[in-house]
Amino acid sequence: xxPQEWHFxxxxxxxxxxxxxxxxxxxxxxxxxxxxxxMLLQVEHFLKWLPWWAWIVIVSILAWRLTxxxxxxxxxxxxxxxxxxxxxxxxxxxxxxxxxxxxxxSLVIGIPLGIAMSGSERVNGVxxxxxxxxxxxxxxxxxxxxxxxxxxxxxxxVFATVIYALPPVVRxxxxxIRQVSREVQEAALVFGASRWQMMKEVRFPLxxxxxxxxINQTTMMALSMVVIASMIGAGGLGEEVLxxxxxxxxxxxxxxxxxxxxxxxxxxRISQAAAKSWEPPQR
Amino acid sequence: xxxxxxxNTDTLLEVxxxxxxxxxxxxxxxxxxxxxxEDLQNNGAVIAVRDVSFKVKRGEVFVIMGLSxxxxxxxxxxxxxxxxxxxxxIIVKGQxxxxxxxxxxxxxxxxxTAMVFQHYGLLPHRTVIENVAFGLKLRGVSLQERQxxxxxxxxxxxxxxxxxxxxxxxxxxxxxxxxxxxxxxxESDLLLMDEPFSGLDPLxxxxxxxxxxxxxxxxxxTIIFVTHDLGEAVRLGDHMAVMRxxxxxxxxxxxxxxxxxxxxxxxxFVAGERxxxxxxxxxxxxxxxxxxxxxxxMSVPVSAPVAVAGRR
Numbered sequence: 001x002x003p004q005e006w007h008f009x010x011x012x013x014x015x016x017x018x019x020x021x022x023x024x025x026x027x028x029x030x031x032x033x034x035x036x037x038x039m040l041l042q043v044e045h046f047l048k049w050l051p052w053w054a055w056i057v058i059v060s061i062l063a064w065r066l067t068x069x070x071x072x073x074x075x076x077x078x079x080x081x082x083x084x085x086x087x088x089x090x091x092x093x094x095x096x097x098x099x100x101x102x103x104x105x106s107l108v109i110g111i112p113l114g115i116a117m118s119g120s121e122r123v124n125g126v127x128x129x130x131x132x133x134x135x136x137x138x139x140x141x142x143x144x145x146x147x148x149x150x151x152x153x154x155x156x157x158v159f160a161t162v163i164y165a166l167p168p169v170v171r172x173x174x175x176x177i178r179q180v181s182r183e184v185q186e187a188a189l190v191f192g193a194s195r196w197q198m199m200k201e202v203r204f205p206l207x208x209x210x211x212x213x214x215i216n217q218t219t220m221m222a223l224s225m226v227v228i229a230s231m232i233g234a235g236g237l238g239e240e241v242l243x244x245x246x247x248x249x250x251x252x253x254x255x256x257x258x259x260x261x262x263x264x265x266x267x268x269r270i271s272q273a274a275a276k277s278w279e280p281p282q283r
Numbered sequence: 284x285x286x287x288x289x290x291n292t293d294t295l296l297e298v299x300x301x302x303x304x305x306x307x308x309x310x311x312x313x314x315x316x317x318x319x320x321e322d323l324q325n326n327g328a329v330i331a332v333r334d335v336s337f338k339v340k341r342g343e344v345f346v347i348m349g350l351s352x353x354x355x356x357x358x359x360x361x362x363x364x365x366x367x368x369x370x371x372x373i374i375v376k377g378q379x380x381x382x383x384x385x386x387x388x389x390x391x392x393x394x395x396t397a398m399v400f401q402h403y404g405l406l407p408h409r410t411v412i413e414n415v416a417f418g419l420k421l422r423g424v425s426l427q428e429r430q431x432x433x434x435x436x437x438x439x440x441x442x443x444x445x446x447x448x449x450x451x452x453x454x455x456x457x458x459x460x461x462x463x464x465x466x467x468x469x470e471s472d473l474l475l476m477d478e479p480f481s482g483l484d485p486l487x488x489x490x491x492x493x494x495x496x497x498x499x500x501x502x503x504x505t506i507i508f509v510t511h512d513l514g515e516a517v518r519l520g521d522h523m524a525v526m527r528x529x530x531x532x533x534x535x536x537x538x539x540x541x542x543x544x545x546x547x548x549x550x551x552f553v554a555g556e557r558x559x560x561x562x563x564x565x566x567x568x569x570x571x572x573x574x575x576x577x578x579x580x581m582s583v584p585v586s587a588p589v590a591v592a593g594r595r
Contacts, residue, residue: 187404190363191418191469192393201420205408 018148033155036101040154044097052084059266066273076269079262086255088237092263095226095236098154099267102161102222107215110166114173114211115199124174131167139164139225143232157226157234165222172214176207212275219271223264237263295472295505296339296362301371303332303357303529312370331357332368333529339522341472344499344506346516346537348552349526355509358526359477362507363396364388375473393422397466401478403458405450405465412437412446415464436468437461439498456487463495467502474504481511492518513552517541525549 022029056077064073083092117124142163146156180203188202230238237260244253304310306328312319320330331354339345349355360366362373364380373380375395383391397418405414412433419429437446440460450458459479466474479495480488492515499506510516516523517537524534525548533545544550
């Protein structure tokens, strides 16, 4: 047995810290919560306002412009149609809304962070282990602080999703910028590029295909986290899965799961094709 | 040995006592003697450029020749401070580049110098015309003007009709033409060329040398040209220096170096070339003779084949 007198708990200190955070920073978190909620409602409103067939048309046009391939154009539309067929269109749009907001927040934080990491070994050294920890942590863990700071509902769902989905875009922005050829940078430098011009004209555009891959990854991870976030009341398709699991309703569970997979496939295909359009042409 | 005793008035570039020591700790070589230098090297430092001095007159082609690892690429990169020299002076038009602050240095790079690289250094996501106009864009020149000037430069290197192509769609020789056009469009006095033709196959290389000789007649730049190829040095250089282990072992006109090599190292360098040069029956591409008259005669052909060749 481990000696009783050596027991020591950090739990009370963490609880105290959170309590302090909530009292001292309460208004801040409230404000943040309201802001995110308002953005979320706007996006959700728009997603539901556009009729289902308009979505299918838009996605198909997008797919055609990016792939110029009949099969790849028709497939996303057909898949989306199946979501509506299962009566899950509205909930799917709720899920999509949270994903969109979470990805936007992730990009606003992640891309500048990745740029900062690419420019400084020290920043890189501090952030990398944090990202490692974020990615090894079981995703459910993120629900706890989100729950504490923002209560139940969609907003904590968004925050848990941001924490979970953030690492890929940070990492790949960093990697993409570091991979930009030294020769090209040297040439830009000798022609008199300032730091800002170097970033804007050379590093960022050349890193763009890699950054797009990061955005794609972040989106996929956001989608998977949104499902888990339904446990703290984020709603959407995840809630359908959760309900079906609790009632052992296999059929219903399959339908909701199918809808999630469809969303993933459609978003993935389109964002990958968009990423490709950033690559310089190969003869 | 140094032959540059021309008057200072038309000296465009003067390098005085330039040192570059690569080390992962600060280096003090304010009074370099053999002892301190040996210590430095024992501590893992590499002396890439060792007390190099030379002068280049306006309108001259100065060739720095040496084998790989001799420090020639480091030396040419010290001039626009792509590599920060450890010690010395680099005086361009009376101004010491090493005294410039960041803002002035960017201005110097934008307006007073241009460079051509061995591996081209073209932007893969930009078309030929955008690449050529890149330096002008950095200067803040308007779109209309930079396109006009870029078109003109593209025509000069014989790439009309390729403006909208991407670098990946061009052959090596054509890419380097883009590199040269990008440097020419700047209309800077000082042109730095770091082994610009070394990556090209021999026929294209020869063609590019002719193109450069022709262009040089038209624009009359001051060119610092780095190469490991003696034939190229002889063909293009007004003056040249042979570099070894970071030092200039000999400076002079190509004729002087060929006829009167300063030491065994230069002698060996030159000997190989002499065999080729004097090989009477062989119609090799190195038919150039190391004297002024022949060089002039050779660089004259400017006509159509030069402009067209290099395309696939």
